[in-house]
Amino acid sequence: MSESTIPYKIYLEESEMPKYWYNLRADMQKKPAPLLNPATHRPMTAAELSGVFCDELVKQELDNDTRFYPIPEEILGFYKMYRPSPLVRAYCLEEKLKTPAKIYYKFEGNNTSGSHKLNSAVAQAYYAKMQGLKGVTTETGAGQWGTALSMACSYFGLDCKVYMVKVSYEQKPFRREVMKVYGASVTPSPSDTTAVGRKILQEHPGTTGSLGCAISEAVETAVSNPGYRYVLGSVLNQVLLHQSVIGVEAKIAMDKYGIRPDVIIGCAGGGSNLGGLIAPFMGEKLRGEADYRIVAVEPASCPSLTRGVYAYDFCDTGAVCPLAKMYTLGSDFIPAPNHAGGLRYHGMSPILSELYDQGMMEAVSVPQTSVFEAAEAFAHPLRPHGHGLLRPGGLREVPQRPDGRLRAHGRGIGPVRGEAAADLS
């Protein structure tokens, strides 16, 4: 397709939306390592996991083989409130950067909660409702996962208890208020409402918290309240499965216009948006049908892929969760209280960790200041600088690769600069 026919925004029809989630694990010859029971060090069984997660989500978590999961009708109906999301050609940015690269981004901020997190939140809330549960508990960093889950729970009439990393609770008051508008309870973590929170507070008085702490509190609350289960917004296999809707949809749009990306870039906190975006492309790469350069961009303040070790570690700080084999900075790692928000998780999705270990993708880490500059340049595409934004794919430095893709998501409710920067870091 000629250059002039590619619109600024590619909007698919509702009828063109993906009808299935794609399970990348089915195409991985070497599968991600299983979650281990911390007491026995044996793989977690479905029965053990079902005390924590909804039954259907346990099935999805453990399923390394089913390639396609049909998206239930009710979830598809919910998705139609904001999907298909646009694939945007960043013409102005390309011009200002004077780059030969063609830059696209998949904009997932076009829903009321403001980010891609809703894709999995609605799925997890749906399965909780189908199981007849009263409610769910969760953690949130920047607050976007918590907002998405609160919205999904209010839709299905479920109670929602959110533990929000204390520093973000204080930095982002608008976020926590939005969650409350949806009827969720929001507790700054670590808190004195759980045994694990009290222990962390005793050992680290004055701590600003971490996602690992908030996960421990949310899990404890779920298992000690009948009719509740814990849900997680990132890292887990089931979350990447739901988020594959982003990549499958992006690929449908690109195929429709004959666009083939060379470089695919995403920010990586626990890996959900990146894992979702790359899923079908990585699938082609694993099957030897195509090759793509795939780059994870993580905050320099929490560089799990670039500075961590690939080892079994607790998913949470309080060591109440199973062990996952992942790139990790250590489950007791407390990042600096900066604006990396939801990217501040000590580990990385086991699927992405395994792919990174196999050399199927790259990773870079970027300091907050460059991210702010890049986010500002992105927000004001007429301004003539933006090296931070370029840095992930080095788009200006790779003229031999004419197609580049850049993913941005979340539109931030509240302190927009901070959140946009976090999203792009």
Ligand SMILES: Cc1ncc(COP(=O)(O)O)c(C=O)c1O
């Ligand atoms: C908008 C947004 N993007 C990215 C992230 C990072 O998480 P993940 O790596 O799971 O996409 C978060 C985390 O909360 C987020 O809210």
